[in-house]
Amino acid sequence: MRTGGGGLIRDLNRALVLNLVRERRAISRADIARITGLSPSTVTSITGSLLADALLVEERPEARDRNRSGIVGRPATRLRVDPAARHVVGVKLAPESLTVTVTDLDAEPLGMVTLPHGAHATLDEVADLFASALDSLLARAGLSGEKPLGIGIGMPGAVDPATGDVVRTPLPEWIGSGLAGKLGERLGVPVLIDNDVNTLTVAEHLYGAGRGLDHLLVISVGRGIGMGAVVDGAIVRGARGALGEIGHTQAMPDGRECWCGKRGCLEAEAAEPAIVRDVLAVTGRLVSPAEVAGLAEDDERIARILRAAGGLVGRSVGAAITLFDPQCVVVSGEGVRLGHHYLDGLRDGVLQSLMPDAEPDLVFEPWGDEAWARGAASLVLRELFTPAHLRDDRHPAGTPTTLRGEPSTARAS
């Protein structure tokens, strides 16, 4: 159970300040004190410890001397997060491949490698592959000596929020308990695992269109359709980690059979496989999801399929908006390659199903290696930036160790 006491409040305020600096990109100590309500003396102490840990840097004085006409008083020296101060590792785990990236504290990728791995590789074999990929990657980025702050892994499937165990995934060898712990022990750094949609949600919340918002939905369209949610500033996972399964809400009464056993699930009607099948049925051609958008430009039948499917997604997203009342909705995933017919249909579907005065921002984000890297890495960065009181007790997974890289020896004094 979470209680107040010990060094907890200090940690809390440290994260609070660090996150505020990240959100504002550059901010003076005085502003930090005003915004947080902390006393100036406390802010000095906290920023001192953050500076000592090299997580923050002071802005060079020249940078502010412009645009200072008429402002009296001692000029503020602003603080920034030093993106290069630490780095983290993000991993995309797919059925047949393993993508490892190293990013800085802004979640900007510094390097990336993709390795194939046999579907039935043992945990140890994967860990070995992993370790060597990581070593070479760090070497190439000029970070050979350093230890990453942590490793975030994004994978398809579901993670139990209470235990951090992987409970459902197409990758059987990853199911079970203690996985993150074992891997972390093997590699010597904390390992955090989560659903890929949740990693994307964290990334959008920290660095994307949802930066700083308290209420955010992230829709991911691809082979399946999933949703991540930020509510009151925290990512939420539900009682069993199944929150946001929008792909399995009913979109079409008595529609097609879905692999989950029900009929008419959104995912069975409007995700990429459904579209491929519809195109095949109408045109007789078997096309890949990547080609569909191009073909739709010359074939109104395909465009219609895309608009209809997008409309279904939009209506479901509209319902989710009505239920969650977010400020912003981000649509991402491979599905954005389906092109403007699909996305226009989606937008129209959303607008049709909204309450009159509800109009959250609707943002389409491209989806690629960079989004993946940011997502997985953000799992770790979230631990660094998010104040503890906005976090679940139950970590997604990983060693219970704290993340703060170097031992914080120095104190401001």
Added chain:
Amino acid sequence: MRTGGGGLIRDLNRALVLNLVRERRAISRADIARITGLSPSTVTSITGSLLADALLVEERPEARDRNRSGIVGRPATRLRVDPAARHVVGVKLAPESLTVTVTDLDAEPLGMVTLPHGAHATLDEVADLFASALDSLLARAGLSGEKPLGIGIGMPGAVDPATGDVVRTPLPEWIGSGLAGKLGERLGVPVLIDNDVNTLTVAEHLYGAGRGLDHLLVISVGRGIGMGAVVDGAIVRGARGALGEIGHTQAMPDGRECWCGKRGCLEAEAAEPAIVRDVLAVTGRLVSPAEVAGLAEDDERIARILRAAGGLVGRSVGAAITLFDPQCVVVSGEGVRLGHHYLDGLRDGVLQSLMPDAEPDLVFEPWGDEAWARGAASLVLRELFTPAHLRDDRHPAGTPTTLRGEPSTARAS
């Protein structure tokens, strides 16, 4: 902004302990220490202050001497919340009437009066009515001298979570800002206002089927259909206080026009007015919602209408379950009087639309004066019991004053 520091952690731990005692009904100090992780010394100090404030009482030693065979060691003296230690006031504000109740700390009603009030009464007139009703009620309950801990008001409409202002309601004179503050100043106690569905949700979370659960949905069926949600232990309201508007998700493509401007809203298809209209269309008889259940026993056509409407609600609730992943769903509101045909249809609709492995408890709760009283009073009790880190910063409304009744002079020492 919420920061750690000051007496905040003490308040937090006080509420944590108090709430734990409430949840467990009776618990020893040693158990409190084990469960919360607080040190025994701290638990002594905190429970001491709670005992001094008379919020807790020690269980009489005889009560535990039974069933103690073979247990060695000093027996624990268990603590309980003293329900009679304080009392709170709950108010149901309806378009034409005003129901005022006094309850104890278990939200058990000690007295209740209902007054009519003109729809265009001014705020001052309502406050006068209010004050006199409250006085007589307190007198009758033998609490003349005492001041209630606070007043919770439940009303139809929406409350802005950021400001606590009433933004949408059928009661025009209550719209606007500072309402709770004014009323509180007038009556000398904190006043908290919230949507009636949210008050019901708080009550279910504190004292009902959702006691102690972290993930809970509460569906209210009546003239309209609404939903309240507890996520990760806290009630959530969304960005604009519109979270949970399940009545305005689309239940029937191209269905009836809803007052909100869209077509086929669940509320327009399956709430009480829709059923009355359907019954009129099929049987030619205009019946009240209260009569429908009885008539359905003799008229299969009416039973079918009820099952179909219940099925629509169930499907929407199923979608909400798929999106929120709760442990428990409570269905309440006047709509439960529609009888077993409606509720069976609802249950079937839910079961049809769930993912295979998702089966949250589905509970039907009767809805009457007592539920109202508990709901409105729970708004105040929540402030007393819910640890601050699980609460929104933004109070629903009311004076910023703390609630702790008597000045906590005594310290354990």
Added chain:
DNA sequence: TTAGTTCGTTCGGCGAGCGAATGAAAGCGG
């Protein structure tokens, strides 16, 4: 040059939780 303003730091005090030692209240066994 001097007054005024804002930024940032230093220092003493206080509140709160913790650990260790101590007392309190039982059962157990000889």
Added chain:
DNA sequence: CCGCTTTCATTCGCTCGCCGAACGAACTAA
């Protein structure tokens, strides 16, 4: 009947972290 063990509860001294007030620093304006 009396010590021993076990568990519960309290007390005391310690440390940690925040705050308030005072002070020094850096700059504008007159």
